[in-house]
Amino acid sequence: xxxxxxxxxxxxxxxxxxxxxxxxxxxxxxxxxxxxxxxxxxxxxxxxxxxxxxxxxxxxxxxxxxxxxxxxxxxxxxxxxxxxxxxxxxxxxxxxxxxxxxxxxxxxxxxxxxxxxxxxxxxxxxxxxxxxxxxxxxxxxxxxxxxxxxxxxxxxxxxxxxxxxxxxxxxxxxxxxxxxxxxxxxxxxxxxxxxxxxxxxxxxxxxxxxxxxxxxxxxxxxxxxxxxxxxxxxxxxxxxxxxxxxxxxxxxxxxxxxxxxxxxxxxxxxxxxxxxxxxxxxxxxxxxxxxxxxxxxxxxxxxxxxxxxxxxxxxxxxxxxxxxxxxxxxxxxxxxxxxxxxxxxxxxxxxxxxxxxxxxxxxxxxxxxxxxxxxxxxxxxxxxxxxxxxxxxxxxxxxxxxxxxxxxxxxxxxxxxxxxxxxxxxxxxxxxxxxxxxxxxxxxxxxxxxxxxxxxxxxxxxxxxxxxxxxxxxxxxxxxxxxxxxxxxxx
Numbered sequence: 001x002x003x004x005x006x007x008x009x010x011x012x013x014x015x016x017x018x019x020x021x022x023x024x025x026x027x028x029x030x031x032x033x034x035x036x037x038x039x040x041x042x043x044x045x046x047x048x049x050x051x052x053x054x055x056x057x058x059x060x061x062x063x064x065x066x067x068x069x070x071x072x073x074x075x076x077x078x079x080x081x082x083x084x085x086x087x088x089x090x091x092x093x094x095x096x097x098x099x100x101x102x103x104x105x106x107x108x109x110x111x112x113x114x115x116x117x118x119x120x121x122x123x124x125x126x127x128x129x130x131x132x133x134x135x136x137x138x139x140x141x142x143x144x145x146x147x148x149x150x151x152x153x154x155x156x157x158x159x160x161x162x163x164x165x166x167x168x169x170x171x172x173x174x175x176x177x178x179x180x181x182x183x184x185x186x187x188x189x190x191x192x193x194x195x196x197x198x199x200x201x202x203x204x205x206x207x208x209x210x211x212x213x214x215x216x217x218x219x220x221x222x223x224x225x226x227x228x229x230x231x232x233x234x235x236x237x238x239x240x241x242x243x244x245x246x247x248x249x250x251x252x253x254x255x256x257x258x259x260x261x262x263x264x265x266x267x268x269x270x271x272x273x274x275x276x277x278x279x280x281x282x283x284x285x286x287x288x289x290x291x292x293x294x295x296x297x298x299x300x301x302x303x304x305x306x307x308x309x310x311x312x313x314x315x316x317x318x319x320x321x322x323x324x325x326x327x328x329x330x331x332x333x334x335x336x337x338x339x340x341x342x343x344x345x346x347x348x349x350x351x352x353x354x355x356x357x358x359x360x361x362x363x364x365x366x367x368x369x370x371x372x373x374x375x376x377x378x379x380x381x382x383x384x385x386x387x388x389x390x391x392x393x394x395x396x397x398x399x400x401x402x403x404x405x406x407x408x409x410x411x412x413x414x415x416x417x418x419x420x421x422x423x424x425x426x427x428x429x430x431x432x433x434x435x436x437x438x439x440x441x442x443x444x445x446x447x448x449x450x451x452x453x454x455x456x457x458x459x460x461x462x463x464x465x466x467x468x469x470x471x472x473x474x475x476x477x478x479x480x481x482x483x484x485x486x487x488x489x490x491x
Contacts, residue, residue: 003195003203007039010194016184022150023047023189024080024112026105027071029064029212032155034071035200036192038209040153041075047153048078050112052105054086056097060215067212082108098222109152113187156181156190159197162246163227165253175260178253196243264298272299278350279303279341283317286339303330303341313339321449322402324353335404336449354445356401359473368405370443370455371479380469390478392445392453394463396471400448408442414451415461425454432457445475 001009011017025040027033027049040047051068053061065081072079090100161180168177183193192200204211220226235242267289273280281299289295297310304327305313312325316334324333326344333340333351342351354375358364363376377396386393412425429439445453452463456477465472 003035003199004039004042006194007191008043011191014183016189016191017151019044020046024109024150024152025049026109026152026154027051027068028214029067029071030155030214030217031204031211032157032192032200034209034211035203036153036155037071037075038203038207039192048080049075050080050109050152051082052101052108053081053083054101054104055083056086056101057215064212064214080112084108110187113150113152151187151189153189153191155192157192157195157197157200158247159228159243161193161250162232162243163224165246165250166227166231167223175253175257178250179257180250180253264295267295268299271295276350277343281339281341283334283337283339287317300327300332300341303332304328305330305332322353322400322404322446324402333404335406350407352405354401354403354405366405368443370441371477373405373455374476374478376474378472378474380465380472389456389458390476392455392459392473392475392477393465394452394459394473394475395465395469396473397469398463399452399473403452404446406444406446408439408444408454412444412451414444414454414458417459417461417464419461425451428454428458 017023023040023045025033025037025047027037028051037047037049049068049072051065053065055061069079069081084101084104086097086100086104089095089104090097093100093103095103165178165180168180171177181190181193183190203209216222217225218229220229232242239245271281271286271289273282286292286296293310293314296313297307300309300313301307305325306327309325309327313332316323316325316332316339319334321334321336324331326332329343331342331344331351331353333342333353335351340351350369352366352368354364354366359375359377363374366373366375408425410426413422414425414428415422416428425442425444429442442457443455444451445455447463450462451460453459453475456479
């Protein structure tokens with residue numbers, strides 16, 4: 001079967017796009033992208049060309065741009081060209097040249113799909129001299145709009161997929177990475193993944209197609225080139241069919257990933273309890289889950305935690321109440337028999353941690369759902385104990401950090417000030433003749449599984465100030481501030 005027939009068959013079998021869809025082809029001018037252009041042209045697809053000039057190879061970069069412009073003229077299609085100051089981007093963002101080029105081009109491709117193709121392919125008419133214009137148009141083909149879906153097509157092929165698989169394997173990306181390059185990811189389509197490099201080269205030769213050579217492709221300083229020129233040929237000396245074997249493995253790994261994800265979804269359904277904007281996980285149930293480390297990672301990664309934090313999360317299963325770990329957006333808190341994944345710095349958070357380091361000589365302030373709490377540590381100077389329920393004065397030495405600020409729950413108990421015995425909060429609320437609405441607004445501060453203060457109501461007798469108290473933690477409460485949960489030092 002010819003490459004063209006295989007190309008069309010592959011698109012149809014995988015339902016990559018429809019015949020009348022409008023396609024944006026990422027074209028460098030190299031052998032693979034030239035073949036992709038010719039195949040799309042012969043297949044009768046509607047397409048435009050997008051070319052990135054990263055300005056990294058001097059005259060060679062300008063040569064490539066001009067070649068692609070001429071290629072667009074040959075096929076009678078619209079072309080978009082973008083010049084990037086890649087070196088500047090690399091320096092400002094402190095990333096490698098490879099990373100910079102990838103980020104720049106895909107950001108621009110996304111803009112083209114949304115702003116150009118998504119608006120019936122109308123362009124602004126600006127040129128590059130007009131405030132770093134995002135693209136330039138060199139053709140006006142398809143002047144009548146085509147109302148259909150639009151996709152970005154790249155020329156990645158089977159050998160690129162093999163290289164990606166091996167790089168992901170050595171980077172330790174897990175099963176997901178072993179799938180290699182996916183044929184379709186949202187608006188990005190790779191319709192040549194079925195074809196090996198030799199088949200594409202043969203197609204180029206048979207159809208007398210010209211292309212340009214990127215001199216950087218010969219340099220092994222780039223990771224992909226090292227795999228292509230050094231590692232894979234070395235392996236082929238031992239396993240002659242290594243390419244075919246790895247292509248087959250990619251297909252197996254794709255199916256394994258499906259089964260893997262189905263299993264993870266079942267575990268999440270059994271373990272995760274949604275409570276407001278928090279996730280509650282029963283510790284004992286999680287401990288019985290196998291494989292524990294993998295399941296834990298798959299749960300926590302959705303909340304900004306890295307694979308390197310998995311062991312820290314596992315340690316919480318054996319930690320005291322109040323211990324926690326943080327990501328940029330969430331905390332995982334050990335609270336009695338639960339792990340609680342709670343967003344940080346949001347009004348909706350119902351579990352907030354206060355560390356001893358937060359309470360310095362000048363104190364700290366926390367805004368939460370009910371209002372404002374001010375924490376301050378100071379020496380015992382025979383302070384007059386406040387009679388207000390809005391102020392708690394506690395023996396600092398008796399407190400174990402971190403403190404946990406949370407909503408009360410059924411089963412909670414404390415030792416009311418002035419009493420020797422313990423009392424459930426639910427019974428205390430009855431004695432206080434509190435309404436259901438009032439009870440729903442109750443928050444507590446907890447220290448090492450012990451409630452030290454029912455905010456605005458009463459402290460725990462075990463934490464009261466005595467004659468031996470050397471330092472005091474005072475906590476004052478002011479109702480009805482309209483702030484989200486936050487923490488700041490007093491000025």
